[in-house]
Amino acid sequence: MDSLDLSIVEGEFLSLLGPSGCGKTTTLNLIAGFVEPSAGRILIDGEDVTGRPAYLRGLGVVFQSYALFPHLSVFENVAFGLRERRVSSAEVGRRVGEALELVRLDPVGRQRPAELSGGMQQRVALARALVYRPRVLLLDEPLAALDKKLREGMRDELRAIQRSVGITTVFVTHDQAEALGLSDRIAVMSRGRIDQLGSPREIYERPASRFVADFIGASTVLRGRAVARDVVAIAPGLTIRVAGGESFREGQEVELAIRPERVRLGRGPADCTAEARIEGLVYQGSMTEVSARLGDGQRILLFVTEPAPMSLTPGQIVHMHLPADAFMVLA
């Protein structure tokens, strides 16, 4: 872990997003108190909890493996946190029942975790982490172990539960679609530091670095040379006036990224349009992924919504329209 400065707003859903080994789980473990930072502080509600053991932090944690206690019933798993807090048994029964109902499970909970499906185990883990009303909910890739269909259903439900409880949530994931769909804010991490922190829309539409542009969604990075304060020449015939108050030195090399869904097929020569030779086509049902090469050899990716406006074949020369406002300047 490198230096990391992150403040989480009360009630928000914050995702730590990054490839494996980027430090997102370590960050979670630091917040939870499973590991101690070698330097720095951790504050919850303005209170310094650095050095405080995990069992005194009062946070809710859902693990990737769920870590449901196999020797206890579903009910006792959920009751665990309440029993450690010496809640009276009548109260335990009531609150466990409520928590299980919140995640739409049988409130009796007599089964053992091993008798439940992955999706149901996930719900038990969530109920167990919420039942004692923690200040913060930490989720470590909770959806990773589920299959795709279930994962999508669970994702929506997770969001609904989080909203209804209103709990501050930190969600660790390597899945950008999950992060985009769930979060109020996303912290994109790589190599132990936060590359960018912002709303899903900001992260997607204005990635701060080449890493973020690459990691979130597909994008093509194009290299160009500034010919004026806000004008970049990318390829023969493709000169872009960049919006957003950039100010380049003339002759400066500039990296620009563009999302494949913003690139259009053009009918002929026009503004912001360049010729490209199609290299590969991947049909994906609702769209076709086209990779092509510009005149100067730079590769570019575009998504053509099906049915395509014209027939496409490899080797074909097409006109590509790259709207100036679709370009993102990379730092």
Next chain:
Amino acid sequence: MILRLAVVALAAFLTVPTAVVIAVSFNPTAILSFPPAGFSLRWYVNVLTYPQFQRAALNSLLVTGWAAALALPVGTLAALALERGRLRGRNLWAAALLSPLVVPGVAAGLGFLILAASLGLLRSRSVLIAAHVALVLPFVVRSVWVSVRHLDPAFERAAASLGATPWRVFRRVTLPLLRPGLFAGALFAVVVSVNEFVVSLFISNRVTEILPVAMFTYVVNYTDPTIAALSSLFILATFFLVWLADRYLGLGRVFLQH
């Protein structure tokens, strides 16, 4: 076909001595002859009524009970320390804890004898119990260690995040999840201790001797099938224990996890 024959031959080789002992135990005559000349239970009656065997059985119960009761917690803590502790020279410690497995019984017996003599404890059962603890400890440590190694730390972290203090985590999560290893360790301790002979021979007397020693003494003096009857009971008891363990704990799993 050849493979099958080989398996049959091997199985016979391993089980025939046991079968012979069991067959001889029903021999009506007072000689150890095979095949038996008839069927009788008189030697079983003899086993159960022979006073020195009764005393030795009680001794066995005491020594094995104490040895297992002491070795289990000690071995469990040792296994936890070996896997989790910030130990320097972990391998050395492990080797030391497992060494009774490879030290010849005669050497260990002699060592305990000299130690007991110099401490003036030759008449006491305590040295016998201490020796058994040392002898069964490697088995306990081994079994529990395997369980500890396969324990996902996420369980303990989960318990801590739910508000359990380290001691409560140990009581409510760690210990229950180590149960298969603890059971296997306890079972090994009992089986090894009950059958221990060489070391026990060195450090017991007529009053403290355990069953295997009493059996040896008996064989030295008499040659009737009593000892075959007792051996048969021994075999039966051990088999039952191991079967129980395999049935409820899946002993195969404990071994194969290595």
